[in-house]
Amino acid sequence: YVADRDRGVVLRLDGDGRVLDNVRVARPRALAVDQAGSLWIGSDGKAEAPWQAGPGSIWRVAPQGEPRLVLEGPLAQALAPGPAGLVFVADRQGTEIFALSAEGVRTSLARFTDGDAPRGMAFVPVTPETRAAGTAGDLLVSVIRSGTFQLNEIVRIAGPFGDLSGRSVLAAPTR
Numbered sequence: 001y002v003a004d005r006d007r008g009v010v011l012r013l014d015g016d017g018r019v020l021d022n023v024r025v026a027r028p029r030a031l032a033v034d035q036a037g038s039l040w041i042g043s044d045g046k047a048e049a050p051w052q053a054g055p056g057s058i059w060r061v062a063p064q065g066e067p068r069l070v071l072e073g074p075l076a077q078a079l080a081p082g083p084a085g086l087v088f089v090a091d092r093q094g095t096e097i098f099a100l101s102a103e104g105v106r107t108s109l110a111r112f113t114d115g116d117a118p119r120g121m122a123f124v125p126v127t128p129e130t131r132a133a134g135t136a137g138d139l140l141v142s143v144i145r146s147g148t149f150q151l152n153e154i155v156r157i158a159g160p161f162g163d164l165s166g167r168s169v170l171a172a173p174t175r
Helices: 128-133
Strands: 002-004 008-013 019-026 028-033 039-045 056-061 068-071 077-083 087-091 098-100 106-111 119-124 139-145 148-157
Touching: 002 028, 008 039, 028 077, 056 077, 068 119, 087 119, 098 119, 106 119
Parallel strands: 077 119
Antiparallel strands: 002 008, 008 019, 028 039, 039 056, 056 068, 077 087, 087 098, 098 106, 119 139, 139 148
16 A cells, blocks of 8 residues: 555555556545454545644545545644554554554553643564564554654563453543
């Protein structure tokens, strides 16, 4: 998948680089594919530049499905598919990370202060080596320190994250 922000389209390419299909979304930025094969798209929405404030949106496209708006408001800097069908969102302008279900239920995971903001993230794969190292399934987050783009650090957040899909945890989402 390739996000073409200028043309407002996400292209799906085959191994030879041929366009298989596309999805129209205003100013797509972040892309992720979850375990079920659904494409998640973080869009800048009406913000013409990534540093501008404005309502963004998060879309989900099920395999062979139409794009469906899951959440409007945050500007997703990064998306990371996680356990239990959740996608984790780094909202740089909102200075937080939250989990989001396909139904649009949002659960806050971490907030940043002092000008720090999440920029990118990924889950550590679960392998015998990462289990032995004690990092299997943890979330690694690239954080911009004090609003200075040249100053970044990696923060490790330990799970388990599958617990966030429980109805009792998600019963009172914040929007």
